[in-house]
Amino acid sequence: MTKVGARPQFVKAAVLSRALVAAGLTEHLVHTGQHYDDALSGSFFRDLCLPEPTINLGVGSGTHGGQTTRMLEGIESACLQLHPELVVVLGDTNSTLAGALAAVKLRIPVAHVEAGLRAGGLGMPEEANRLVADRLSSLLFAPTAEAAANLVREGHDPSSIHLVGDVMVDALRTFAPADPEPFLVRFGVARRGFVFATLHRAENTDNPVRLVLLLAALDAVARDLPVVFCVHPRTRARIAAAGWSPRYLTIHEPADYRTSLALSATAAAVATDSGGVQKEAAVLGTPVVLLRDRTEWRELVDRGWRHLWPQDGDLAAAIAIASPGRPLADLYGGGLAAQRIAAILATQR
Numbered sequence: 001m002t003k004v005g006a007r008p009q010f011v012k013a014a015v016l017s018r019a020l021v022a023a024g025l026t027e028h029l030v031h032t033g034q035h036y037d038d039a040l041s042g043s044f045f046r047d048l049c050l051p052e053p054t055i056n057l058g059v060g061s062g063t064h065g066g067q068t069t070r071m072l073e074g075i076e077s078a079c080l081q082l083h084p085e086l087v088v089v090l091g092d093t094n095s096t097l098a099g100a101l102a103a104v105k106l107r108i109p110v111a112h113v114e115a116g117l118r119a120g121g122l123g124m125p126e127e128a129n130r131l132v133a134d135r136l137s138s139l140l141f142a143p144t145a146e147a148a149a150n151l152v153r154e155g156h157d158p159s160s161i162h163l164v165g166d167v168m169v170d171a172l173r174t175f176a177p178a179d180p181e182p183f184l185v186r187f188g189v190a191r192r193g194f195v196f197a198t199l200h201r202a203e204n205t206d207n208p209v210r211l212v213l214l215l216a217a218l219d220a221v222a223r224d225l226p227v228v229f230c231v232h233p234r235t236r237a238r239i240a241a242a243g244w245s246p247r248y249l250t251i252h253e254p255a256d257y258r259t260s261l262a263l264s265a266t267a268a269a270v271a272t273d274s275g276g277v278q279k280e281a282a283v284l285g286t287p288v289v290l291l292r293d294r295t296e297w298r299e300l301v302d303r304g305w306r307h308l309w310p311q312d313g314d315l316a317a318a319i320a321i322a323s324p325g326r327p328l329a330d331l332y333g334g335g336l337a338a339q340r341i342a343a344i345l346a347t348q349r
């Protein structure tokens, strides 16, 4: 039983589901309903040809405690109904945490895909979700060597750790448009002539002072260079609540997956606080200015792809000097992560 709930999990599940079927395994997708808008959920199921979830719990939004509680109850019922041999959880969202906890309480083994990533500190809700999901999992699928090393350092049983590569890079290789140019027409921008920006992490959106600082910085960039700013519904709501209006920036709906990849591939630079988008951009050859002070994808820093924006500084200047780093091709498993995971799961029966 694979647990999904939020946008990046649909991308990861798309490649994993195909590999599980190819390995002769039967999979039930259970959707928590954490994301429910067509732009964040339905469009991903269509574009990635994901099978319909066997169960959609429809938990929707809420406080972390309320949302996670509803997920726990729902996933427990789903497990009692479907009797999975194994529960697979993906990434670091509240859906990941609830899936791992509900399963382990029923003594169902848990496999965590994207295990061992650490940004450091508990300032982001995702870090707590990662730590707990890893502790509860008996199979730990690490996307990078550093993630695997983190798990060893934290005392996980080495036999439970498998360095398989990154399923999001598998997905990118499978779904990235061969010709990204047609995707740019809608935004009226030219290859390498714009910045692609996204902003949704709670530590940025839920602090009004920080949010307005970030928006003002993006607006200043947009004065001289087009910025394609694709906005998560939470961010849109917080912008309205802050009473902020742009002078130069145009606010777009969240991009669907293939549009996001096309924008990441062709932008002059990507400015984002997303874990997935920062990596996709770098893998596609576009430098990234990170709108956060730390990242769980540290190899992007080591290899010079990720440039930090000092928040009291000039974002336009940070974007102007952002440049491609050293090649990343050896880092993420060469597009075979899902296949490796499926092969290991097939031996667990």
Ligand code: UD1
Pocket: 006, 007, 008, 034, 035, 036, 037, 040, 041, 061, 062, 092, 093, 094, 095, 125, 126, 200, 201, 202, 233, 234, 237, 275
């Ligand atoms: C979640 C993950 C984050 C991941 C992101 C991907 C957690 C703690 N965070 O953040 O790690 O990077 O997904 O997008 O799990 N909303 C809608 N429509 C939806 C879903 C949400 O309008 O379909 C709005 C609601 O106002 C909601 C807010 O967005 O309160 C936040 O949604 P939530 O599920 O809490 O987390 P994300 O910010 O999406």
